[in-house]
Amino acid sequence: MKNVAVPLDDRTINDLKAGDEVLLSGTLYVARDAAHKRGIPVDLKNQVLFYAGPTPGKPIGSIGPTTASRMDPFTIPLLQKGLKGMIGKGARSAEVKEAIKKFKAVYFAATGGAAALLGKTVRSAEVVAYPELGPEAVLKIIVVNFPAIVAYDIYGGDAFAEGVKKYREA
Amino acid sequence: MPEIAASKITETVCDLCRQANFELGEDVVDALNHALKIEESEIGRNILRELIKNAEIAKKEKLPICQDTGLVVVFIELGQEARITGGLLDEAVNEGVSRAYRDLRKSVVSDPFIRENTNDNTPAIIHVEIVPGDRIKIGVLPKGGGAENASSQKMFLPTASKEEIINYVVNCVETAGPKACPPLIIGIGIGGNFDYSAYLAKKALTRRVKQNHSNHDIAQLEKQMLEEVNKTGVGPMGLGGRVTALAVHIETHPCHIASLPVAVNMECHAHRYKEATI
Known part of the structure; x- marks a missing residue:
């Protein structure tokens, strides 16, 4: 288990390999479908986006990853602007996977449905945009020891493809 | 009256x-514990442990x-x-x-x-x-939306074999991959018509998890499908492993001589079903 500070710097990113289990601590931005469609009005340079829509609570209720591929059509322009990490569930499109490699970013998979457990890692949460979107508002959250797995790294590693290949029976 | x-x-x-929303059924928790015993992937086992712990936190603190x-x-x-x-x-x-x-x-x-x-x-x-x-x-x-989005329906020819149906289900699971939050519970409706097959698939999810159908032949088909689905290697959260599904439940119904409708309703491990009679 590797401890990783977020936002991410290049040295940290260079060390992350697909399949690594990590504990993230620091600041994350939370955004999903509706906010991606409108545009996320936050400087995302070096930041990590967590694709999620939490339940209400203090500082937050339950929060877990939603399907990342729904954000694929909006992701490459964000990577071009310096976004360095994403947390979600599931595989990404070939284009996004390639862009992650090109722009030296990392995609983390978190456990879908482990939202009560993940909510416990959140120390603070504030709405930074689109409060009217309710569960789809953009949030800034601070987490301590948020568990995730490196799904795609800058070397083209893919924890999904490699994992499934290992256990697939003809 | x-x-x-x-x-x-x-x-x-x-x-x-x-x-x-707060209390994962004892049947689902038992199924996750059983999965933890047979899963070979270390990442897969860690994910299953997270899910079991998650259910404990949710119940204790009344969190979703x-x-x-x-x-x-x-x-x-x-x-x-x-x-x-x-x-x-x-x-x-x-x-x-x-x-x-x-x-x-x-x-x-x-x-x-x-x-x-x-x-x-x-x-x-x-x-x-x-x-x-x-x-x-x-x-x-x-x-939940993630698993529901991975659901599918197909009108087979009435002459289709069980193998064709099994392949279709396996293909649905592989296409869904990690998106549907495996390990899955798979509800399958066979027969009826276009819409009724989908209803049956959902209804199949209301059965106690891992309780096979009362009809021997259908129970056999459930076991065979579960085995084939678990050969895909998709595993917990799609990161590879032996446990892609916890259970396959099938419901059947009479149908038209020209038809063999099959609906697959995907359900994630966060399977939340409760009932009461008043």
């Missing part, structure tokens, strides 16, 4: 929704098991001797959902294109069956 107050239906739906507290599907078995008083059945059910979701995530939009949140997680999807007797059985299944 025995009377059932609409307000009692509202209360029951509200209680069931909350219980479902999953942040996607779902679109509520309600199964009603209405005894034909019963009479509902003091309100309409649909309104009573939706009032129960609305009350239950005051502090839960609201995941319903009023229109598929305009997409404005209804702000109380209504309307629920309500299925009513008329049955003998004078009571009402209410089952609630808050259904």
Whole structure:
């Protein structure tokens, strides 16, 4: 288990390999479908986006990853602007996977449905945009020891493809 | 004629929704513990441990098991001797959902294109069956979007073999991959017609997890499908492993001589079903 500070710097990113289990601590931005469609009005340079829509609570209720591929059509322009990490569930499109490699970013998979457990890692949460979107508002959250797995790294590693290949029976 | 107050239906739906969201059924927890014993992937085992711990935290602290507290599907078995008083059945059910979701995530939009949140997680999807007797059985299944989106329906030729159907199901699981949040519970409806097969697939999810069908041949098909699905290697959260599904449940129904409808309703491990009879 590797401890990783977020936002991410290049040295940290260079060390992350697909399949690594990590504990993230620091600041994350939370955004999903509706906010991606409108545009996320936050400087995302070096930041990590967590694709999620939490339940209400203090500082937050339950929060877990939603399907990342729904954000694929909006992701490459964000990577071009310096976004360095994403947390979600599931595989990404070939284009996004390639862009992650090109722009030296990392995609983390978190456990879908482990939202009560993940909510416990959140120390603070504030709405930074689109409060009217309710569960789809953009949030800034601070987490301590948020568990995730490196799904795609800058070397083209893919924890999904490699994992499934290992256990697939003809 | 025995009377059932609409307000009692509202209360029951509200209680069931909350219980479902906070307390993972003992059948699902048992299935996750069994999966932990047979899973070979270390990452897979860690994910299963997280899920078991998650269920403990959720129950103890009354937190939703999953942040996607779902679109509520309600199964009603209405005894034909019963009479509902003091309100309409649909309104009573939706009032129960609305009350239950005051502090839960609201995941319903009023229109598929305009997409404005209804702000109380209504309307629920309500299925009513008329049955003998004078009571009402209410089952609630808050259904998350990720798994639901991975569902599928196909009209097979009536001459199709069981192998063709098995391959179709396996293909659905592989296409869904990690998106449906494996380990899955797979509801399958075979027969009926286009729409009824989908209803059966959902209804199949209301059976106690891992309890096979009472018909021996269908139970065999469930076992065979589970085995084939678990050969895909998709594993917990799609990161590889032996346990891609916890269970396959099949329901069947008579159908047209020209048809063999098959519907696959995917359900994630956060399988939240609760029922009560009033």
